[in-house]
Amino acid sequence: MKKSIFGLAFGVLALSGIQMTAQAAVNLEEGKVAFDTCRGCHSSPGYSNAYPTFYVPKVGGQRAAYIASALQAYKEQKRPHGTMKANANGLTDKTIENIAAYLEASKASPSASPADGDAVKGKELAQTCLGCHAEGPDAGPAIPRLAGQYGNYLVKAMKEYQSGKRNNALMQSMVKDLSDNDLTDLSAYFASLKGLVTAE
Numbered sequence: 001m002k003k004s005i006f007g008l009a010f011g012v013l014a015l016s017g018i019q020m021t022a023q024a025a026v027n028l029e030e031g032k033v034a035f036d037t038c039r040g041c042h043s044s045p046g047y048s049n050a051y052p053t054f055y056v057p058k059v060g061g062q063r064a065a066y067i068a069s070a071l072q073a074y075k076e077q078k079r080p081h082g083t084m085k086a087n088a089n090g091l092t093d094k095t096i097e098n099i100a101a102y103l104e105a106s107k108a109s110p111s112a113s114p115a116d117g118d119a120v121k122g123k124e125l126a127q128t129c130l131g132c133h134a135e136g137p138d139a140g141p142a143i144p145r146l147a148g149q150y151g152n153y154l155v156k157a158m159k160e161y162q163s164g165k166r167n168n169a170l171m172q173s174m175v176k177d178l179s180d181n182d183l184t185d186l187s188a189y190f191a192s193l194k195g196l197v198t199a200e
Contacts, residue, residue: 026064031102034095035199037087045198046114046150055150058113060106060197065141067100080165108197115151115191117181122189125182128174135195147195154187 041047041056048055059067073079074088075096091099126133133139133146146154158175160166178186 025097026101027098028102028105030095031098031100034091034099035102038099039199041083042199054152054156055113057153058149058196058198059103060108060199061110061148062103062145062196063139063141063143064097064100064104066144067103068096069142070144071096071099078167080160103199106197106199108200110148110194110197112194113148113150113191115154115184115188117151117184117186117188119185119188119192122185122187122192125178125186126189129186133190135193145195146190147193149187149190149196151184151187151191154190155183158183158186 035042042059044056046055070079071088071091072093074081074084075091077085079085088096129146132143135145135147139145157166158178161168161171161175162178164172166172175183
């Protein structure tokens with residue numbers, strides 16, 4: 001009996017140690033400092049890319065695992081955007097983790113975003129997307145949140161999957177048959193939801 005209790009206690013302590021190590025693995029303050037070079041674009045509400053024209057995406061409140069995977073993809077030159085590739089190029093894995101954790105912890109008030117399209121029609125189209133892109137604890141950690149994102153940015157991202165600029169077989173299969181109107185309506189629905197925020 002004593003051995004069982006000792007074993008259970010040891011297991012609890014070991015698990016606590018793992019959790020404490022995981023928490024210590026990221027530093028939100030260092031992430032905030034590292035994010036300073038990103039603020040010019042990502043902390044300006046409605047800031048627009050010159051060409052092609054789209055609002056720079058909201059990243060506040062985005063899932064850390066997704067932010068980290070996106071930054072790694074830019075760093076490895078696997079995702080299209082010259083400025084983002086340059087900015088991510090010198091980041092260490094630790095810095096990426098810190099930035100991602102800082103952004104996920106952003107506490108600004110969420111708001112809907114402007115978007116063209118018909119959000120009601122978009123809601124119907126979105127039913128096939130919500131298996132992965134749902135809000136709440138059941139969503140996968142590496143699946144990006146879409147709620148509250150700028151509509152024209154979402155259209156841009158989906159067009160990049162259609163063209164192959166973004167390489168993800170599942171996403172490519174999901175959007176390949178969608179028309180331009182479908183993309184606009186779908187993005188209008190997600191933009192109408194409260195979720196992502198402009199990073200502070």
